[in-house]
Amino acid sequence: MKAPELPIVKGVVHCPICTHSVPADVQYVGKRAKVVPGQKCARCHSALDAAALLYLQLAA
Numbered sequence: 546m547k548a549p550e551l552p553i554v555k556g557v558v559h560c561p562i563c564t565h566s567v568p569a570d571v572q573y574v575g576k577r578a579k580v581v582p583g584q585k586c587a588r589c590h591s592a593l594d595a596a597a598l599l600y601l602q603l604a605a
């Protein structure tokens with residue numbers, strides 16, 4: 546059996562490097578949301594793998 550596609554939504558995360566809130570793609574894994582790996586901060590271009598999720602942009 547193949548794993549189902551995980552839904553990706555837009556969210557806002559807290560960059561640990563520049564301490565700004567930046568938009569990023571967030572992926573649901575079960576009931577938990579986590580930052581999609583491999584993204585870069587829009588401000589400082591650091592990897593957002595360790596960024597903390599602030600909230601999701603649920604509006605389309």
Ligand SMILES: [Zn+2]
Binds near residue numbers: 561590
């Ligand atoms: Zn940053």
